[in-house]
Amino acid sequence: MARKTISKKPTTAAARRRKASRPNLPERILDVAEELFGRVGYGGATTRAIASRARMNVGQLHYYFESKRAIFEAVVARHGTEVTERRRQLLQEAEARYPHGIVPLEVLIDALVRPLLMAEPRAGSQRRTSMQMHARLFTDPDDTASIVRADIYDETNALYVEAIQRALPNIPAKTLYWRYYFMMGAYVWTLLQPGRLESISQGHCDPADMETAIREIVPFVCAGLAAPVG
Amino acid sequence: MARKTISKKPTTAAARRRKASRPNLPERILDVAEELFGRVGYGGATTRAIASRARMNVGQLHYYFESKRAIFEAVVARHGTEVTERRRQLLQEAEARYPHGIVPLEVLIDALVRPLLMAEPRAGSQRRTSMQMHARLFTDPDDTASIVRADIYDETNALYVEAIQRALPNIPAKTLYWRYYFMMGAYVWTLLQPGRLESISQGHCDPADMETAIREIVPFVCAGLAAPVG
DNA sequence: GTCTATATGGGGATAGAC
């Protein structure tokens, strides 16, 4: 997506030293942007604010990224890659652990959901803003970003769909697709709208408590996926 | 929210006639805005575009609504009121139909979900953009709007939580809150990310087919809500 | 009360100096 090639590997000693002393401007931009997008949303985050927090000016920002949207997409891509990598890894481990690679449903769902819900907040982020940030990466702000997302997540999703089909051989494919889709909604929402849980429960449930969230969502989703087909 | 009082009831014959001939500018603005916000998102919709499609100029727009955000919130409020009214009505009818007001879970979920998923697109909207629009009203663009939303939906949600508790007396309250919350995610997502279903299912499922969506989501959610408590 | 024209300031982007 970026217009220019960025940060070629330094080859001289001087360049290496320079890189070590002030490492990776693009990364710093992405860290700051991720935090800001999460806290105030795409529209609320100004390039000026991103630049100043990354201790640079707008011109420099645009040297590394073509546009604000490109920054957003890079953040989405970075985060998505981390999550899907972890998902792939957990699935592989689980399939190795069970005979014939038939993993119990609860284990599959846990492996799918945990990398997203328990993603570590980056330095400088609070867990709560980090949650909303991750969630916003799934909905902000329009369709071009959703294509980026699909490219990143779809491959791993396909792996999990297959694994779930093996765990639930009696559910017709079409119904399973719908259910997988509903499941995505449930766990993304968990990050997206913490306030709604608080008000529904009149403060009795803490939406930031991700361990509880996972403990609650796994049986919900497993039962939903395995529901009798009418 | 609006700064000025809007469209007092016309009292003279002339005023009545005027009102009939060019009915309800504010409504027309909301119709257009709803369609545009849905198609291109909050950030993508400019007040100029809204004004021009509503066949007026920006100044006129600002005569009726204090700000772009106020327009958005009015759209959210109008839509939310329609949905919650219908939900309340369906719940009331269902409770009258069943002895002791204990409504079967499937009937409850259908009544909750249908008013949102089957909301009629307004004149000039395609069903598909209308879907996304309704969905965006749940996520765009930041927190002030989400407070408006909560005010509108929470009361009806509380009614449904109680009804579900009566239908599922064995589920502890806290767990039920979580599950109700996951359910919201599932059905909002159904509107929000139609593209994801298409790619997961490799085109075998049609996310715009809301009758199927309802037929599929009801058993999924019912099983999830009623899942054994671990 | 309704609408037009215009002003103000913020914000994304860019050209070009260094």
Add this chain to the structure above:
DNA sequence: GTCTATCCCCATATAGAC
């Protein structure tokens, strides 16, 4: 590679015509 000055669009505010 870095930074400043500037452009242009957009949301918003306001003065005043009708």
